[in-house]
Amino acid sequence: MTDWLTQSSVVVVAGKGGVGSSTVAAAHALAAAQQGADVLFIAVDGRPGMGELLGGREINDRDHVLQRKVGGPGGGTIRARSIPAEQAFGDYLELKGVGGLLRRAASAASLPMIAAATPGLEHLLVLGKIKELERDKTADLIIVDAPPAGHAAPFLRSASGLSDVVKSGPVLDQAQEVSEMLADPARCMALLVALPEETPITEMIELANELGDDLGISLLPLVVNACWPDRPGLDKSPAMAARSHKIKLSASAKSSLESAAAFGRSRLAQQREQIERLATARAEPIITLPRLATPRLDAADLELLADALASAVPIGATQ
Amino acid sequence: MTSLEVAVTEAKLMLTCGPGGVGKTTTAAALGVAAAQAGRRTVVVTVDPARRLADALGLGDDAEADEPHQVPGITTGANDGELWALMLDAEQTFDRLVRDQSSNKKQADAVLNNPVYQAISGSLSGAHEYMAIERLHQLHSSGEWDLVIVDTPPSRHAIDLLEAPDRLVGFLGHPVYRALTAGQRAFAKITDTAASMFLWAVKRLAGPQIVEDTIGFFRSLANIEGGLRKRAKEVSALLRDENTAFIVVSSPRSEAVGEAKHLLDALHEKKFPFAGLVVNLIHPMPEPLTDEDALLLADLDDGPLADHVAWHAELTQLAVAERAELVELEVLAGDAPIIELPLLEVDIHDVPGLIDLSARLV
DSSP states (O other): OOGGGOOOOOEEEEOTSSSSHHHHHHHHHHHHTTTTOOOOEEEETTHHHHHHHSSSOOSSSSOOEEETTTTSSSSSOOOEOOOOOHEEEEEEHTTTOOOOOHHHHHHHHOOOHHHHTTTTTHHHHHHHHHHHHHHTTSSSEEEEEOOOGGGHHHHHHHHHHHHHOSSSSHHHHHHHHHHHHHHHHTTTTEEEESSSHHHHHHHHHHHHIIIISSOOOOOOOOOEEOOOOOOOGGGGGGGHHHHHTOOOOOHHHHHHHHHHHHHHHHHHHHHHHHHHHHHHHHHOOOOEEEOOOOOOOHHHHHHHHHHHHHHHOTTTTOO | HHHHHHHHHOOOOEEOOTTTOOOOHHHHHHHHHHHTTTEEEEEEESSOOHHHHHHTTTOOOTTTTSOOOTTTTOOOTTTTTTEOOOEOOOOHHHHHHHHHHOOSSHHHHHHHHHHHHHHHHSSSSSSSHHHHHHHHHHHHSSSSSSSSEEEEOOOTTTTTHHHHHHHHHHHHOHHHHHHHHHHHHOOOOOOHHHHHHHHHHHHHHHOOOHHHHHHOOHHHHHHHOOHHHHHOOOOOOOHHHHEEEEEEEEOOEEEEEEEEHHHHHHHHHTTOOEEEEEEEEEOOOOOOOOHHHHHHTTTTSSSSHHHHHHHHHHHHHHHHHHEEEEEEEHHHHTTTTTEEEEEOOOOOSSSSHHHHHHHHOO
C-alpha cells in the first residue's frame, strides 16, 4: 500500500502551524526516494534546518542535491530548493521571452509594488514555477512544503482568486495553467497533516473541505501525525497489570506508574475519539504516524517516520 | 508582583505573540479573565479562534464579526470588571481606517469602491498583521476600555507584525507610488520612468483594466495618505508605550522555541516592552521510579505491566528533553517571569477552563 507516495507528480503538503507538516513532507520525500524515486523537495516558506534533516546542507533558492542513492544502491536522489517570489518572477519573465525592457521595468518597479497591484501574484508565481518544474519532468516527484498556519488555502487559492481581478494577459494564462495542474490528480495532489487533538482535527476537516471540495484538489490519505502507540495495558491500574505478570509492586512503583498512566489514558482516549471523528467527517483513508519521544527530530527520527509512511496501511482505504 | 501581574492590573494594551499552534488565543483569553477579575473592563481581540473556544467567548457562528461581545460567566465578585471578546475582521477594519482618514464620504468611497482595493483589503500580504494593530489602536483610543488584549495572527515571521506600520510608510514612500500619485496633483501625464515602466509591466502581465484600477487605487489612496502616515506613526509609538506589554507564547518543541527566541531577540532589539514568557503544552513529568523498582520492572514479558513501564519511560524521556529545550529561552527572558503550563488532558474550551488557566498565569 505505498503506491500513493508517488501517485502524482506533485504533492503539496499542508497543515496548520505546529502540526509537523514540514516534517511529514520531509518524511514523504525520504520514503519515496528510498523506493527509487528522484525527489525534489520545495520549501515554500522553509524553516531553517530542513536541509540538514534531509541529510544535506541548508536549503536555498538553487536546486541542489541533499542525498544520493537514498537507503541503498537502488535508492533515488533527494534534491531541494526554495522558490522566492522575486526569483519566480524573474524566471517567469524570461520564460515568456520578455526581453530587457520589461525585465528592467520589473526591477525598477520592484515586485512588491506589482504584487500590491495584483493580489495573490506572489503565490501564483511560486505555483507557476512549480508547474514549470512539473512540466519539465525535473523529478519523479515534487514535494511542496506549503506555507503554514492559515496560509495554505490562500496559497492554493491564488490561481482561482486572481482571475476575479485579472481579466487578460499572461498572468491570467498562468493562473489557468496552474488551476489545470491543481485539478489533475495525476499531476498534483494534496497531503494534509494534523495532530490527534480536537482543534487540529477540526481544522484539517475544514482544510479538506476547502481544498478538496471547493478548489477541486485531490487529496492523498489524511495524515494524523504524532500519535501515541496504543498501549491497552494502561486501561488497567498498575497493581492489576502487575498481577498478570505475577509481580507485586511497591507503593512507590504503583504511584510512579500511575502518575504517567493517568495522563496516557486521557491522551489515548482523545486520540481515538478524534481519529474516529475525522473518519466520520471525511471519506479519504487515514494514516497515523507515531509520536517520537523528542521535541527535536534528527535524521534517525525522520527515517522512522519515512518507514512508517511507507508501510502505512491507511485506515478505511477504499481504493 | 511579576511584570506579568503588573501588566494585567495596569497595562492599557497587551499583545500575545508567538508561533502558530501553541495556544496564543487561549492565553490571551485567560489573561483577559485575570484582568476582568482584577476589576478592569477588558476586551480581547482574536483572529482565528478554535471553534469551541470561540463559542465559549460568545464568538460562535451567529456572532457578528468585528463587534465586541461580552463573555458570560466571568465571576468578578464585587468589582465591576468585565470581559468582552471581538473577532477581528481585517476587511472591516481596513474600511474603517479608510473612512476615518478620509475628509469626506466621496474620498472614502473612491477608495472603498476601487476593485483593486476590494481585492487587496482582505488578502494583501501583511494586511492581517497590520489590521490587528490598527484595530488595537481604534479600541485603545475609543476610551471605552481599561485594557485591550490582542491575540496576534499566527505568523512564521511573527516579527512582521511589529514592522507592519513601518512597511505601510515604506509603501507610501516608494518612488513608483510617489510618481503615480504626484501625476494627479499636477494633472500631468506620468513621466517618471520607473512609474511608467511599472505600469507597462503590470499591463503586459495582467492586462489594461488592472492598470486603470491600480492608478485609480493609488490616487484615491493619496487623498488619505497624510492620515495613514500619521496613524502608522501613532501605532508605532503606541507599541513602544510604557503601558503596553508583549507576552511571548511558545511550546517546548524545537521549531517553536526557535521562533520564540527570534521574537524575544527582536522585541529586545527594537525596544518593545516585554512582560513575560508563557511556555505552553509541556508534557507532565511522571514521578521517577526508584532504582529498586526500576530493576524489578526491567525486561518484563509483554503484557499490561510492560505497557505501563514503556509508557512511563517514554513520557519521562519526552518531559526531560522538553525541559532541556527551554533552558535557552529562560536565559533570553531575563528578569521577566516564565510561566510553564502543562499540556492538559483535554483542550481548554470553556469559561471555567479559562478561569483555571488565568489562576496559573497570575
